[in-house]
Amino acid sequence: MSNALFRPEWPIIGHEWAVRHITRSLNAERLRHAYLISGVPRIGKTTFARAFAQAVNCLSDVARPCGLCRACQMTAQGTYADFSLIEAQENALRIEQIRELTRAVALRPVEGRYRVLILRRFHEASPQAMDALLKTLEEPPPHVLLLLTADTTESLLATIKSRCQLLNLRPLPVVTVRDALIDQHKVEPERAALIAQLSSGRMGWALDVLKDDSLLKQRAEWLDLLERALGESRTLRFERARHLSENRAALPTLLALWQSYWRDALLLAHHTAAASITNRDRRHALEQIARSVKAEEIYQTLLAVRRTLRYLQANVNTRLALDALMLELPRLRLLAAP
Numbered sequence: 250m251s252n253a254l255f256r257p258e259w260p261i262i263g264h265e266w267a268v269r270h271i272t273r274s275l276n277a278e279r280l281r282h283a284y285l286i287s288g289v290p291r292i293g294k295t296t297f298a299r300a301f302a303q304a305v306n307c308l309s310d311v312a313r314p315c316g317l318c319r320a321c322q323m324t325a326q327g328t329y330a331d332f333s334l335i336e337a338q339e340n341a342l343r344i345e346q347i348r349e350l351t352r353a354v355a356l357r358p359v360e361g362r363y364r365v366l367i368l369r370r371f372h373e374a375s376p377q378a379m380d381a382l383l384k385t386l387e388e389p390p391p392h393v394l395l396l397l398t399a400d401t402t403e404s405l406l407a408t409i410k411s412r413c414q415l416l417n418l419r420p421l422p423v424v425t426v427r428d429a430l431i432d433q434h435k436v437e438p439e440r441a442a443l444i445a446q447l448s449s450g451r452m453g454w455a456l457d458v459l460k461d462d463s464l465l466k467q468r469a470e471w472l473d474l475l476e477r478a479l480g481e482s483r484t485l486r487f488e489r490a491r492h493l494s495e496n497r498a499a500l501p502t503l504l505a506l507w508q509s510y511w512r513d514a515l516l517l518a519h520h521t522a523a524a525s526i527t528n529r530d531r532r533h534a535l536e537q538i539a540r541s542v543k544a545e546e547i548y549q550t551l552l553a554v555r556r557t558l559r560y561l562q563a564n565v566n567t568r569l570a571l572d573a574l575m576l577e578l579p580r581l582r583l584l585a586a587p
């Protein structure tokens with residue numbers, strides 16, 4: 250029997266239960282040949298799969314994955330001979346990619362214990378590609394470890410799911426994301442708290458924002474627009490609706506943001522602690538709304554935003570839907586933050 254060589258200290262944040270599960274299987278030498286790692290986008294599925302790949306081929310005699318040996322480092326860089334990451338191209342994992350994979354798995358590993366293949370975004374695989382993979386899953390060569398990642402498992406063939414060990418990754422607690430941003434990425438605490446809250450527990454999303462803050466800039470613009478519209482005339486509000494309707498693709502994200510804003514206002518109107526609101530950087534404006542507008546009216550506004558989202562999904566005329574929403578926003582002039 251093994252002496253617990255594999256350790257649960259993986260180079261990832263959170264998902265401890267999944268790491269413990271894999272670590273136990275590795276230590277008991279009961280590793281499966283295929284794992285299906287699912288969870289919402291940017292939650293850390295590929296990061297998890299890569300750490301898994303490091304663990305199985307790590308050269309340390311003490312604790313795997315060590316993060317330092319040739320196998321760990323080259324796997325992290327994507328240059329290890331026994332590691333491949335296969336990704337859907339143009340939103341589809343194609344049958345040729347699976348055939349290439351099938352040829353690759355037939356070969357013995359070059360230097361590692363396993364030939365590890367990550368198939369990313371497997372929910373976008375074509376039915377033919379899934380079929381082609383089935384054969385490999387039915388008779389997997391002993392030295393192969395297949396790691397499939399998928400945002401959702403609904404579209405996957407039942408025969409694929411039944412041949413994989415399922416690992417459904419869940420969003421991390423917001424404080425876990427916040428602490429990781431502060432401790433490992435040196436983000437200033439207030440900014441870390443905001444990004445963590447907005448990430449809804451998706452570490453990958455939080456790291457995306459650190460690299461490219463255009464997401465946060467866009468968010469600020471959309472919230473500024475909403476807050477200004479509250480103090481504006483009908484004519485100006487319709488002008489804004491016209492302008493917004495020109496960018497239809499952005500509207501689901503914008504409306505989801507506005508929905509979270511009115512949810513925050515409603516929480517404050519019901520005297521919920523300000524620490525639990527999502528848009529914490531807008532606390533000053535939200536508190537004014539909670540003080541000046543009746544809770545019932547805030548609730549109606551929240552419903553109006555939700556309704557608009559549904560209308561857009563149902564292909565209702567965008568301009569009309571936004572005009573109607575603009576009319577339902579309460580009227581008040583917000584004072585600038587002190």
Ligand SMILES: [Zn+2]
Nearest residue numbers: 307315318321
């Ligand atoms: Zn190592």
